[in-house]
Amino acid sequence: xxxxxxxxxxxxxxxxxxxxxxxxxxxxxxxxxxxxxxxxxxxxxxxxxxxxxxxxxxxxxxxxxxxxxxxxxxxxxxxxxxxxxxxxxxxxxxxxxxxxxxxxxxxxxxxxxxxxxxxxxxxxxxxxxxxxxxxxxxxxxxxxxxxxxxxxxxxxxxxxxxxxxxxxxxxxxxxxxxxxxxxxxxxxxxxxxxxxxxxxxxxxxxxxxxxxxxxxxxxxxxxxxxxxxxxxxxxxxxxxxxxxxxxxxxxxxxxxxxxxxxxxxxxxxxxxxxxxxxxxxxxxxxxxxxxxxxxxxxxxxxxxxxxxxxxxxxxxxxxxxxxxxxxxxxxxxxxxxxxxxxxxxxxxxxxxxxxxxxxxxxxxxxxxxxxxxxxxxx
Ligand SMILES: *Cc1c(COP(=O)(O)O)cnc(C)c1O
Numbered sequence: 383x384x385x386x387x388x389x390x391x392x393x394x395x396x397x398x399x400x401x402x403x404x405x406x407x408x409x410x411x412x413x414x415x416x417x418x419x420x421x422x423x424x425x426x427x428x429x430x431x432x433x434x435x436x437x438x439x440x441x442x443x444x445x446x447x448x449x450x451x452x453x454x455x456x457x458x459x460x461x462x463x464x465x466x467x468x469x470x471x472x473x474x475x476x477x478x479x480x481x482x483x484x485x486x487x488x489x490x491x492x493x494x495x496x497x498x499x500x501x502x503x504x505x506x507x508x509x510x511x512x513x514x515x516x517x518x519x520x521x522x523x524x525x526x527x528x529x530x531x532x533x534x535x536x537x538x539x540x541x542x543x544x545x546x547x548x549x550x551x552x553x554x555x556x557x558x559x560x561x562x563x564x565x566x567x568x569x570x571x572x573x574x575x576x577x578x579x580x581x582x583x584x585x586x587x588x589x590x591x592x593x594x595x596x597x598x599x600x601x602x603x604x605x606x607x608x609x610x611x612x613x614x615x616x617x618x619x620x621x622x623x624x625x626x627x628x629x630x631x632x633x634x635x636x637x638x639x640x641x642x643x644x645x646x647x648x649x650x651x652x653x654x655x656x657x658x659x660x661x662x663x664x665x666x667x668x669x670x671x672x673x674x675x676x677x678x679x680x681x682x683x684x685x686x687x688x689x690x691x692x693x694x695x696x697x698x699x700x701x702x703x704x705x706x707x708x709x710x711x712x713x714x715x716x717x718x719x720x721x722x723x724x725x726x727x728x729x730x731x732x733x734x735x736x737x738x739x740x741x742x743x744x745x746x747x748x749x750x751x752x753x754x755x756x757x758x759x760x
Contacts, residue, residue, distance in 0.1 A: 385750040386634070388635070388667050389633075389634065389635040389666075389667055389672050389748075389749055390633075390635075390749060390750050390751070390752050391425070391631050391632065391633050391634070391745055391750070391751050391752065392631070392634060392752050392754045393426050393427060393430070393630055393631055393632075393753050393754065394630050394631075394632075394753075394754055394755070395430060395431065395434045395630075395753060397618065397629065397630040398426070398431055398434055398616055398617070398630050399434060399438055400627075400628050401615060401616050401617070401625075401627045401630070402417070402438060402440065403438075404626060404627055405599060405610070405615055405616070405625065408603065408625070409599075409606055409610060410606055413606045413607075413609065413610060414442060414590065414592075414608060415441050415442070415609065416440070416441065416442035416443065416464065416592065416609050416610065416611045416612075417431070417432070417435045417440045417443055417616055418443075418444045418611060418612065418613030418616070419432050419435070419444065419454070420444060420445045420446040420450060420466065420613070421446065421743040422450075422743070423617075424613060424617050424739065424742045424743050425631065425745045426617060426631055426751070427751045428450065428453060428454060429453065429454065430751070430753060431616075432454050432457070432459045433457070435461075435616075436460065441461065441462070441609065442462045442463070442609065443461060443463045444463070444465075444466050444611065445463060445464075445465060445466065446465070446467045447465060447467050447468075447469070448465060448469045448473055448476065448477070448482070451463045451480065451482050452480060455481075455482075462481075463482050463483065464483045464509055464548075465477075465482055465483065465484050466485055467485070467519075468485075468487070468491075468519075469484055471494040471495060471497075471498050472498075474495055474502070474506055475498070477506055478499065478502065478504045478505070478506055481507075483508065483509055483547065483548070484506060484508050484509075485508070485510075485511045485550075486508045486509070486510055486511065486544075487511045487513075487519040487520050487521065488520075488534070489521075489535075489537050489538050492508070492537070492538030492539075492541045492544060493538075493541060495508070495541075495544060496541035496542055496543055496544050499543035499544065500542050500543045502543075504543065505543050505544070505545050506543065507545045507547050508545065508546055508547065509546075509548035509549060509550055509590070510535055510538060510546055510548070510549045510550070510581075511549075511551070512531070512535070512551040512574060513551070514571075514577070515553075515554055515566065515569065515570045515573070516551075516552045516553070516554045516570075517554075518552070519552075520551065520552075521534055521535050523573060524573060528577075528580075531577065532577060532581055532584075535549075536581055536584045539581070539586045540586075546586065546588060547588070547589050547590055548588055548589065548591065548609075549577075549588040549590075549591050550591070550592045550593055551570065551593045552593070552595065553570055553571075553594075553595055553597060553598050554566065554567075554570070555567060555597075556594075556595060556597030556601060556602060557595075557596065557597030557600075557620060558597075567597075567602060568602075570593075571602070571604075571605050578591055589608070590608045590609050591607045591608050592607055592608060592609040592610065593605055593607060593611070594607070594611060594612070595612060595613065596612040596613055596614045596615040596620040596621075597620065598610075599612045599615060600615065600620060600621045600622065600625065614738065615627060617629070617630050617742060618630050619728055619738040619739075620738075629722060629727060631721075631722060631742060631745070632719060632721070632723055633673075633719070633720040633721050633722060633727075633745060634717060634718065634719055634720065634722070635666045635667055635668040635684075635717075635718050636667075636715050636716060636717055636718055637664045637665070637666060637704075637706070637712060637714055637715060637716045638666060638667045638701075638714070639664070639665040640665075640706065640713070640714060641662075641663055642660060642661070642662055643660070644657070644660055645657050645658060645660055645661075649695035650679075650694070650695025650696045650697075650698060650702070650703060651696045651698065652696055654679070654695060655680050655694045655695040657694075659707070661694075661705060661707050662705070662706045663694065663703050663704070663705060663706065664691065664704045664705075664706045664712065665701055665702075665703055666684070666701060666702060666704055667701050668700075668701065668702065668720060669699045669700040669701050670697055671699045671700055671746060671748060672745065672746050672748055673745040673749065674702065675734045675740075675744060676696065676697045677734050677735065677736075678693065678730070678733060678734045679695065679696045679697045680693065680695065680696070681693075681734075682730060682733050682734075683704075684704055684718050684719060685719040685720075685725050686706075686709055686719075687712070687716065687717070688711050688712055689709065691705060691706055691709055691712065692704065692705045693705075704718070721741065727741050
Protein backbone atom coordinates (compact mmCIF):
# COMPACT_ATOMS: atom_id res chain seq x y z
CA UNK A 383 0.00 0.00 0.00
CA UNK A 384 1.12 3.53 -0.70
CA UNK A 385 2.64 4.80 2.53
CA UNK A 386 0.40 7.85 2.45
CA UNK A 387 -2.86 5.94 2.21
CA UNK A 388 -3.66 5.61 5.90
CA UNK A 389 -1.68 7.48 8.53
CA UNK A 390 1.95 8.51 8.21
CA UNK A 391 4.63 10.70 9.76
CA UNK A 392 6.45 13.09 7.46
CA UNK A 393 9.99 13.61 8.73
CA UNK A 394 12.25 16.40 7.53
CA UNK A 395 15.92 15.52 7.94
CA UNK A 396 16.70 18.95 6.51
CA UNK A 397 14.97 20.48 9.52
CA UNK A 398 17.04 18.28 11.82
CA UNK A 399 20.11 19.57 10.01
CA UNK A 400 18.83 23.13 10.41
CA UNK A 401 18.35 22.59 14.14
CA UNK A 402 21.79 21.00 14.44
CA UNK A 403 23.36 24.05 12.81
CA UNK A 404 21.37 26.46 14.97
CA UNK A 405 22.52 24.67 18.12
CA UNK A 406 26.13 24.51 16.87
CA UNK A 407 26.04 28.26 16.25
CA UNK A 408 25.73 29.02 19.98
CA UNK A 409 28.36 26.52 21.17
CA UNK A 410 31.93 27.44 22.01
CA UNK A 411 34.45 26.50 19.34
CA UNK A 412 35.81 22.96 19.77
CA UNK A 413 32.81 21.92 21.81
CA UNK A 414 31.76 18.47 20.65
CA UNK A 415 28.19 17.65 19.74
CA UNK A 416 26.49 14.47 20.90
CA UNK A 417 23.07 13.91 19.33
CA UNK A 418 20.67 11.93 21.49
CA UNK A 419 18.93 9.40 19.22
CA UNK A 420 17.44 7.06 21.81
CA UNK A 421 13.85 5.82 21.40
CA UNK A 422 14.24 5.69 17.61
CA UNK A 423 15.43 9.30 17.62
CA UNK A 424 12.36 10.44 19.55
CA UNK A 425 10.23 8.68 16.95
CA UNK A 426 11.95 10.23 13.91
CA UNK A 427 13.89 7.12 12.85
CA UNK A 428 17.24 6.54 14.55
CA UNK A 429 19.06 5.21 11.49
CA UNK A 430 18.02 8.03 9.17
CA UNK A 431 18.61 10.75 11.77
CA UNK A 432 22.00 9.28 12.76
CA UNK A 433 23.11 9.03 9.13
CA UNK A 434 22.31 12.68 8.63
CA UNK A 435 24.00 13.73 11.88
CA UNK A 436 27.09 11.72 11.01
CA UNK A 437 27.25 13.24 7.53
CA UNK A 438 27.11 16.83 8.85
CA UNK A 439 29.77 16.38 11.49
CA UNK A 440 28.19 15.31 14.78
CA UNK A 441 30.87 13.87 17.05
CA UNK A 442 28.92 11.38 19.11
CA UNK A 443 25.51 9.73 19.39
CA UNK A 444 23.69 8.42 22.45
CA UNK A 445 21.12 5.66 22.77
CA UNK A 446 19.53 4.07 25.78
CA UNK A 447 20.50 0.42 25.34
CA UNK A 448 22.67 -2.07 23.47
CA UNK A 449 19.97 -3.04 20.94
CA UNK A 450 19.56 0.56 19.87
CA UNK A 451 23.33 0.89 19.44
CA UNK A 452 23.56 -2.35 17.44
CA UNK A 453 20.82 -1.14 15.10
CA UNK A 454 22.97 1.89 14.27
CA UNK A 455 26.19 -0.08 13.81
CA UNK A 456 24.37 -2.59 11.58
CA UNK A 457 23.23 0.35 9.45
CA UNK A 458 26.85 1.42 9.02
CA UNK A 459 26.98 4.32 11.47
CA UNK A 460 30.65 4.70 12.40
CA UNK A 461 30.89 7.60 14.86
CA UNK A 462 31.18 6.92 18.60
CA UNK A 463 27.99 5.81 20.36
CA UNK A 464 27.38 6.14 24.08
CA UNK A 465 24.93 3.78 25.79
CA UNK A 466 23.19 5.79 28.51
CA UNK A 467 21.58 2.87 30.32
CA UNK A 468 22.73 -0.42 31.80
CA UNK A 469 24.19 -3.27 29.75
CA UNK A 470 24.49 -6.69 31.43
CA UNK A 471 28.09 -7.87 31.77
CA UNK A 472 27.52 -10.83 29.40
CA UNK A 473 27.56 -8.28 26.56
CA UNK A 474 30.96 -6.74 27.21
CA UNK A 475 32.39 -8.64 24.23
CA UNK A 476 29.71 -7.18 21.98
CA UNK A 477 30.28 -3.69 23.38
CA UNK A 478 33.96 -3.93 22.54
CA UNK A 479 33.53 -5.59 19.15
CA UNK A 480 30.96 -2.98 18.14
CA UNK A 481 33.22 -0.19 19.40
CA UNK A 482 30.53 1.15 21.78
CA UNK A 483 30.99 3.34 24.84
CA UNK A 484 29.30 2.09 27.99
CA UNK A 485 28.08 4.24 30.87
CA UNK A 486 29.31 3.11 34.29
CA UNK A 487 27.09 4.14 37.18
CA UNK A 488 28.69 2.47 40.20
CA UNK A 489 31.88 0.78 41.31
CA UNK A 490 30.39 -2.73 41.31
CA UNK A 491 29.55 -2.50 37.62
CA UNK A 492 33.02 -1.17 36.81
CA UNK A 493 34.49 -4.24 38.52
CA UNK A 494 32.19 -6.61 36.61
CA UNK A 495 32.92 -4.97 33.25
CA UNK A 496 36.63 -4.94 33.99
CA UNK A 497 36.67 -8.69 34.74
CA UNK A 498 35.01 -9.44 31.43
CA UNK A 499 37.33 -7.14 29.51
CA UNK A 500 40.41 -8.63 31.16
CA UNK A 501 39.22 -12.14 30.26
CA UNK A 502 38.88 -10.99 26.63
CA UNK A 503 42.23 -9.24 26.71
CA UNK A 504 40.59 -6.11 25.32
CA UNK A 505 39.68 -2.64 26.57
CA UNK A 506 36.16 -1.28 27.14
CA UNK A 507 35.64 2.45 26.69
CA UNK A 508 33.46 3.91 29.43
CA UNK A 509 31.91 7.18 30.58
CA UNK A 510 31.42 7.66 34.31
CA UNK A 511 27.94 8.85 35.26
CA UNK A 512 27.79 11.13 38.29
CA UNK A 513 24.56 11.68 40.21
CA UNK A 514 24.60 15.34 41.20
CA UNK A 515 20.93 15.68 42.03
CA UNK A 516 18.78 13.76 39.54
CA UNK A 517 18.67 10.76 41.89
CA UNK A 518 18.48 8.33 38.99
CA UNK A 519 21.66 6.69 37.69
CA UNK A 520 25.19 7.43 38.75
CA UNK A 521 27.69 7.65 41.58
CA UNK A 522 26.07 9.53 44.47
CA UNK A 523 28.10 12.64 45.27
CA UNK A 524 25.76 15.17 46.90
CA UNK A 525 26.22 16.26 50.50
CA UNK A 526 27.66 13.52 52.71
CA UNK A 527 28.21 11.24 49.71
CA UNK A 528 30.99 13.37 48.23
CA UNK A 529 34.12 11.70 49.65
CA UNK A 530 32.91 8.16 49.13
CA UNK A 531 31.53 9.01 45.70
CA UNK A 532 34.86 10.41 44.52
CA UNK A 533 36.72 7.44 45.99
CA UNK A 534 34.42 5.01 44.15
CA UNK A 535 34.80 6.87 40.86
CA UNK A 536 38.58 6.79 41.17
CA UNK A 537 38.45 3.08 41.92
CA UNK A 538 36.13 2.47 38.94
CA UNK A 539 38.45 4.37 36.59
CA UNK A 540 41.47 2.37 37.79
CA UNK A 541 39.99 -1.04 37.04
CA UNK A 542 42.15 -2.83 34.47
CA UNK A 543 41.05 -2.82 30.83
CA UNK A 544 38.60 0.06 31.30
CA UNK A 545 39.28 3.30 29.44
CA UNK A 546 37.49 6.15 31.24
CA UNK A 547 37.19 8.47 28.26
CA UNK A 548 34.39 10.59 29.66
CA UNK A 549 32.43 11.74 32.67
CA UNK A 550 28.92 13.14 32.72
CA UNK A 551 25.95 14.14 34.80
CA UNK A 552 22.32 14.90 34.03
CA UNK A 553 20.26 17.95 35.04
CA UNK A 554 16.86 17.49 36.63
CA UNK A 555 15.29 20.93 36.17
CA UNK A 556 17.37 22.79 33.54
CA UNK A 557 14.24 23.18 31.39
CA UNK A 558 12.06 24.54 34.20
CA UNK A 559 11.44 28.27 34.66
CA UNK A 560 12.11 30.14 37.89
CA UNK A 561 14.89 31.02 40.28
CA UNK A 562 14.61 27.78 42.25
CA UNK A 563 15.29 25.72 39.12
CA UNK A 564 18.20 27.99 38.25
CA UNK A 565 19.68 27.62 41.70
CA UNK A 566 19.31 23.83 41.62
CA UNK A 567 20.88 23.53 38.16
CA UNK A 568 23.79 25.78 39.12
CA UNK A 569 24.36 23.69 42.23
CA UNK A 570 24.36 20.50 40.18
CA UNK A 571 26.87 22.03 37.79
CA UNK A 572 29.14 23.26 40.61
CA UNK A 573 29.06 19.86 42.28
CA UNK A 574 29.87 18.15 38.97
CA UNK A 575 32.93 20.35 38.58
CA UNK A 576 34.05 19.70 42.16
CA UNK A 577 33.74 15.95 41.60
CA UNK A 578 35.81 16.14 38.40
CA UNK A 579 38.48 18.23 40.11
CA UNK A 580 38.72 15.77 43.01
CA UNK A 581 38.92 12.74 40.69
CA UNK A 582 41.49 14.43 38.48
CA UNK A 583 43.62 15.33 41.48
CA UNK A 584 43.96 11.58 42.00
CA UNK A 585 45.66 11.43 38.60
CA UNK A 586 42.74 10.53 36.35
CA UNK A 587 42.14 12.65 33.24
CA UNK A 588 38.82 12.61 31.44
CA UNK A 589 38.99 13.59 27.75
CA UNK A 590 35.28 14.42 27.49
CA UNK A 591 33.31 16.10 30.28
CA UNK A 592 29.65 16.66 29.44
CA UNK A 593 26.39 17.58 31.12
CA UNK A 594 24.30 19.92 28.93
CA UNK A 595 20.95 18.43 27.90
CA UNK A 596 18.58 20.57 25.81
CA UNK A 597 17.46 22.70 28.75
CA UNK A 598 21.06 23.51 29.62
CA UNK A 599 22.14 24.14 26.02
CA UNK A 600 19.31 26.66 25.70
CA UNK A 601 19.55 28.25 29.14
CA UNK A 602 23.00 27.60 30.65
CA UNK A 603 25.70 28.14 27.99
CA UNK A 604 28.43 27.95 30.66
CA UNK A 605 27.70 24.23 31.07
CA UNK A 606 28.86 23.26 27.56
CA UNK A 607 32.29 21.94 28.73
CA UNK A 608 33.82 19.52 26.17
CA UNK A 609 30.54 18.27 24.68
CA UNK A 610 26.80 19.00 24.74
CA UNK A 611 24.12 16.33 24.76
CA UNK A 612 20.84 17.69 23.38
CA UNK A 613 17.88 15.57 22.33
CA UNK A 614 14.60 17.47 22.02
CA UNK A 615 16.29 20.61 20.59
CA UNK A 616 17.36 18.56 17.58
CA UNK A 617 13.74 17.66 16.98
CA UNK A 618 12.62 21.28 17.17
CA UNK A 619 11.37 21.88 20.71
CA UNK A 620 12.59 23.14 24.04
CA UNK A 621 14.25 26.45 23.18
CA UNK A 622 11.25 28.67 23.89
CA UNK A 623 11.56 30.05 20.35
CA UNK A 624 15.02 31.55 20.99
CA UNK A 625 16.97 29.52 18.44
CA UNK A 626 14.50 29.48 15.56
CA UNK A 627 14.29 25.71 15.57
CA UNK A 628 11.95 23.84 13.25
CA UNK A 629 9.74 20.86 14.10
CA UNK A 630 10.83 17.79 12.15
CA UNK A 631 7.78 15.53 12.34
CA UNK A 632 4.34 16.06 10.89
CA UNK A 633 1.79 13.39 11.78
CA UNK A 634 -0.75 13.06 9.00
CA UNK A 635 -3.90 11.12 8.23
CA UNK A 636 -6.96 11.61 6.02
CA UNK A 637 -10.74 11.40 6.15
CA UNK A 638 -11.70 7.81 5.40
CA UNK A 639 -15.49 7.95 5.97
CA UNK A 640 -18.10 10.68 6.37
CA UNK A 641 -21.63 10.24 7.64
CA UNK A 642 -24.47 12.41 8.81
CA UNK A 643 -25.83 11.50 12.22
CA UNK A 644 -28.85 12.92 14.02
CA UNK A 645 -28.80 15.04 17.14
CA UNK A 646 -28.83 13.11 20.41
CA UNK A 647 -26.72 10.13 19.32
CA UNK A 648 -23.87 8.88 21.52
CA UNK A 649 -20.54 8.62 19.71
CA UNK A 650 -17.86 5.93 20.21
CA UNK A 651 -17.13 3.70 23.22
CA UNK A 652 -18.86 4.69 26.41
CA UNK A 653 -21.09 7.16 24.61
CA UNK A 654 -19.07 9.91 26.26
CA UNK A 655 -20.03 12.40 23.56
CA UNK A 656 -23.63 12.94 22.45
CA UNK A 657 -24.27 14.92 19.28
CA UNK A 658 -25.91 18.25 20.17
CA UNK A 659 -27.09 18.72 16.58
CA UNK A 660 -27.29 16.88 13.30
CA UNK A 661 -23.60 16.26 12.65
CA UNK A 662 -21.43 15.63 9.66
CA UNK A 663 -19.00 13.21 11.28
CA UNK A 664 -15.68 12.18 9.76
CA UNK A 665 -13.86 8.99 10.69
CA UNK A 666 -10.06 9.19 10.54
CA UNK A 667 -7.86 6.08 10.58
CA UNK A 668 -5.66 6.97 13.54
CA UNK A 669 -6.06 5.73 17.10
CA UNK A 670 -4.10 5.04 20.22
CA UNK A 671 -2.32 2.08 18.59
CA UNK A 672 -0.77 4.65 16.27
CA UNK A 673 0.29 6.75 19.24
CA UNK A 674 -2.64 9.13 19.43
CA UNK A 675 -3.03 9.34 23.20
CA UNK A 676 -6.46 8.24 24.36
CA UNK A 677 -6.35 10.87 27.09
CA UNK A 678 -6.90 13.45 24.32
CA UNK A 679 -10.41 12.07 23.70
CA UNK A 680 -13.04 14.82 23.36
CA UNK A 681 -10.38 17.38 24.18
CA UNK A 682 -8.51 18.27 21.02
CA UNK A 683 -8.82 19.33 17.41
CA UNK A 684 -6.99 18.27 14.29
CA UNK A 685 -6.12 20.57 11.44
CA UNK A 686 -7.81 20.62 8.05
CA UNK A 687 -7.25 22.98 5.13
CA UNK A 688 -10.30 24.91 6.37
CA UNK A 689 -9.34 25.06 10.03
CA UNK A 690 -9.52 22.94 13.15
CA UNK A 691 -11.92 19.98 13.32
CA UNK A 692 -12.96 19.08 16.90
CA UNK A 693 -12.37 15.47 17.85
CA UNK A 694 -15.50 13.73 19.20
CA UNK A 695 -16.01 10.68 21.40
CA UNK A 696 -13.36 8.33 22.78
CA UNK A 697 -10.29 7.74 20.65
CA UNK A 698 -10.33 4.04 19.66
CA UNK A 699 -7.40 1.74 18.97
CA UNK A 700 -7.34 2.32 15.21
CA UNK A 701 -9.57 5.30 14.52
CA UNK A 702 -11.45 8.24 15.92
CA UNK A 703 -14.12 10.73 14.90
CA UNK A 704 -13.96 14.42 14.01
CA UNK A 705 -16.76 16.93 13.58
CA UNK A 706 -16.87 18.30 10.03
CA UNK A 707 -20.25 20.01 10.27
CA UNK A 708 -18.71 23.49 10.06
CA UNK A 709 -16.07 22.46 7.54
CA UNK A 710 -18.13 21.65 4.43
CA UNK A 711 -15.11 21.69 2.11
CA UNK A 712 -13.40 18.90 3.99
CA UNK A 713 -14.23 15.74 2.12
CA UNK A 714 -13.33 12.12 1.77
CA UNK A 715 -9.54 11.80 1.44
CA UNK A 716 -8.95 15.37 2.64
CA UNK A 717 -5.68 15.56 4.55
CA UNK A 718 -5.77 15.91 8.33
CA UNK A 719 -2.77 17.10 10.32
CA UNK A 720 -2.65 15.71 13.85
CA UNK A 721 0.40 17.84 14.69
CA UNK A 722 3.30 19.37 12.81
CA UNK A 723 2.85 22.69 11.03
CA UNK A 724 -0.59 24.06 11.78
CA UNK A 725 -0.72 22.63 15.28
CA UNK A 726 2.43 22.23 17.33
CA UNK A 727 3.18 18.90 18.98
CA UNK A 728 3.81 20.96 22.11
CA UNK A 729 0.28 22.38 22.06
CA UNK A 730 -1.32 18.99 21.55
CA UNK A 731 0.92 17.46 24.23
CA UNK A 732 -0.15 20.13 26.71
CA UNK A 733 -3.79 19.25 26.02
CA UNK A 734 -2.98 15.65 26.93
CA UNK A 735 -1.20 16.77 30.10
CA UNK A 736 2.17 15.69 28.77
CA UNK A 737 5.22 16.96 26.88
CA UNK A 738 6.27 16.96 23.24
CA UNK A 739 8.77 14.15 23.98
CA UNK A 740 6.02 11.70 24.88
CA UNK A 741 3.84 12.59 21.91
CA UNK A 742 6.74 12.19 19.46
CA UNK A 743 8.01 8.89 20.76
CA UNK A 744 4.49 7.49 21.11
CA UNK A 745 4.05 7.46 17.33
CA UNK A 746 4.06 3.71 16.89
CA UNK A 747 5.83 1.42 14.48
CA UNK A 748 2.61 0.93 12.50
CA UNK A 749 2.98 4.52 11.28
CA UNK A 750 5.33 4.66 8.30
CA UNK A 751 7.94 7.40 8.37
CA UNK A 752 8.11 9.28 5.09
CA UNK A 753 11.24 11.37 4.62
CA UNK A 754 10.44 14.65 2.88
CA UNK A 755 12.30 17.63 1.49
CA UNK A 756 12.66 20.74 3.64
CA UNK A 757 10.49 22.75 1.24
CA UNK A 758 7.54 20.55 2.22
CA UNK A 759 7.97 21.52 5.84
CA UNK A 760 8.95 24.83 7.31
C1 LIG B 1 17.48 11.76 27.13
C2 LIG B 1 18.74 12.28 27.66
C3 LIG B 1 19.30 13.47 27.15
C4 LIG B 1 18.57 14.36 26.18
O1 LIG B 1 17.57 15.07 26.86
P1 LIG B 1 16.81 16.30 26.16
O2 LIG B 1 16.00 16.89 27.24
O3 LIG B 1 15.97 15.70 25.08
O4 LIG B 1 17.87 17.17 25.62
C5 LIG B 1 20.55 13.84 27.58
N1 LIG B 1 21.21 13.10 28.49
C6 LIG B 1 20.70 11.98 29.04
C7 LIG B 1 21.49 11.22 30.05
C8 LIG B 1 19.44 11.54 28.65
O5 LIG B 1 18.94 10.43 29.20
